[in-house]
Amino acid sequence: MTYFEGINKINYEGSSSTNPYAFKFYNPGEKIGGKTMEEILRFGVAYWHTFTEDLSDPFGVGTAIRPWNKFTGLDLAKARVEAAFEFFEKLGVPYFCFHDVDIAPEGSSLRESNQNIDTIVAMIKDYMKNSKTKLLWNTVNNFTHPRFVHGAASSSSADVFAYAAAKVKKGLEVGKELGAENYVFWGGREGYETLLNTDMKLELDNLGRFFHMAIDYAREIGFDAQFLIEPKPKEPTSHQYDFDVASGYAFLQHYDLQDHFKFNIEANHATLAGHTFEHELRYARVNGMLGSVDANQGHPLLGWDTDEFPSDLYATTLAMYEIIKNGGLGRGGLNFDAKVRRGSFTPEDLFRAHIVGMDSFAVGLKVAQKLMDDNALDSIIEERYSSYKEGIGREMVEGKTDFHQLEEHALALTEIKQQSGKLESIKATINQYLLTAYAGE
Ligand code: XLS
Ligand code: CA
Numbered sequence: 001m002t003y004f005e006g007i008n009k010i011n012y013e014g015s016s017s018t019n020p021y022a023f024k025f026y027n028p029g030e031k032i033g034g035k036t037m038e039e040i041l042r043f044g045v046a047y048w049h050t051f052t053e054d055l056s057d058p059f060g061v062g063t064a065i066r067p068w069n070k071f072t073g074l075d076l077a078k079a080r081v082e083a084a085f086e087f088f089e090k091l092g093v094p095y096f097c098f099h100d101v102d103i104a105p106e107g108s109s110l111r112e113s114n115q116n117i118d119t120i121v122a123m124i125k126d127y128m129k130n131s132k133t134k135l136l137w138n139t140v141n142n143f144t145h146p147r148f149v150h151g152a153a154s155s156s157s158a159d160v161f162a163y164a165a166a167k168v169k170k171g172l173e174v175g176k177e178l179g180a181e182n183y184v185f186w187g188g189r190e191g192y193e194t195l196l197n198t199d200m201k202l203e204l205d206n207l208g209r210f211f212h213m214a215i216d217y218a219r220e221i222g223f224d225a226q227f228l229i230e231p232k233p234k235e236p237t238s239h240q241y242d243f244d245v246a247s248g249y250a251f252l253q254h255y256d257l258q259d260h261f262k263f264n265i266e267a268n269h270a271t272l273a274g275h276t277f278e279h280e281l282r283y284a285r286v287n288g289m290l291g292s293v294d295a296n297q298g299h300p301l302l303g304w305d306t307d308e309f310p311s312d313l314y315a316t317t318l319a320m321y322e323i324i325k326n327g328g329l330g331r332g333g334l335n336f337d338a339k340v341r342r343g344s345f346t347p348e349d350l351f352r353a354h355i356v357g358m359d360s361f362a363v364g365l366k367v368a369q370k371l372m373d374d375n376a377l378d379s380i381i382e383e384r385y386s387s388y389k390e391g392i393g394r395e396m397v398e399g400k401t402d403f404h405q406l407e408e409h410a411l412a413l414t415e416i417k418q419q420s421g422k423l424e425s426i427k428a429t430i431n432q433y434l435l436t437a438y439a440g441e
């Protein structure tokens with residue numbers, strides 16, 4: 001059965017194309033800095049937003065028209081798999097990601113849920129044999145069901161902790177079975193509403209214990225995926241324990257987990273935390289902790305997690321700059337944890353949304369690579385910090401000074417020369433690169 005009638009393979013047609021079902025900038029085979037766009041960008045489709053989501057919001061029911069909606073139960077889950085692989089093929093995307101409950105319905109018991117998962121995983125595995133699309137990461141949903149009302153690994157109930165562990169255990173087995181490159185832990189409800197009823201220390205310790213047991217089990221079954229923590233500051237709880245990369249990194253270090261994890265950084269979570277996307281990427285990168293990316297964007301006027309498809313070229317450029325500087329994403333990728341707007345309810349909108357996301361990151365990649373090749377931003381930074389290359393600055397950086405020498409140096413100063421930060425001209429340069437990267441094509 002065909003689910004996306006009338007849509008053919010999405011091809012690259014170049015920046016002058018007016019075909020809504022063609023890439024204007026994402027040219028998978030085009031080499032940028034020695035590697036193809038496909039190899040660098042490693043795009044992934046998020047199963048939950050594209051095949052499971054009904055586009056409901058807190059004020060209204062779902063609006064999504066999906067050709068598989070005529071089915072129910074396991075038949076619906078199977079139809080989604082068929083539709084998903086047709087979609088991957090037509091979009092030409094190398095990866096996908098899912099939670100356990102996205103692919104298979106929960107049963108009336110854990111055992112039954114696991115059986116449903118087994119049925120669908122066997123089907124996915126079969127489809128993967130004839131598909132170039134691989135699993136970037138999987139995870140489990142330990143936040144939607146009422147049992148997780150007080151969290152999962154940070155729940156006040158030990159039974160819930162055990163249930164959450166059993167679900168992750170199954171998730172790790174599924175990841176191994178399907179050859180997942182990564183395994184993601186997003187906090188879900190790992191946080192709290194109020195301290196008035198919360199034992200914060202016990203909850204944090206339990207989270208640490210949970211992650212250690214997950215590592216042990218992955219090792220036991222020989223599942224060698226990269227483990228990723230996905231920070232988010234709030235939503236659904238008012239205080240999420242993995243607030244941002246900096247707090248997540250401190251948590252990992254405190255519980256001796258830093259060698260087993262990297263971060264999966266979501267753009268919209270960065271902005272919810274009061275950071276820019278590039279801040280989170282940079283913080284992870286300079287600490288050797290940048291693992292993967294959930295590529296989306298928030299709405300500048302809304303203070304919540306809107307999960308929009310990325311279209312802001314400035315943001316994708318600065319993000320790709322960090323990713324290239326990181327030497328790429330390794331086993332990670334750019335997963336579109338993004339949903340079409342409630343008003344974009346047709347199946348065709350799913351293609352158009354992914355096309356704008358893929359094109360936007362392709363532009364970002366090309367512009368960022370050019371900025372780097374021309375040393376356009378680095379030269380400014382190098383000059384700005386040049387006082388640490390010689391004299392007292394150099395001695396300090398090399399660990400050859402103490403407060404006595406620094407005081408001596410300061411006392412002898414007659415004037416301190418400051419330089420301009422040149423922010424406006426840096427922005428002008430970025431605009432110039434953005435507008436000329438595709439000139440002449
Ligand atoms: C929710 C998160 C979630 C994770 C995977 O805000 O982004 O979808 O990516 O559990
Ligand atoms: Ca995410």
Ligand code: CA
Pocket residue numbers: 266268269305306307337
């Ligand atoms: Ca989000």
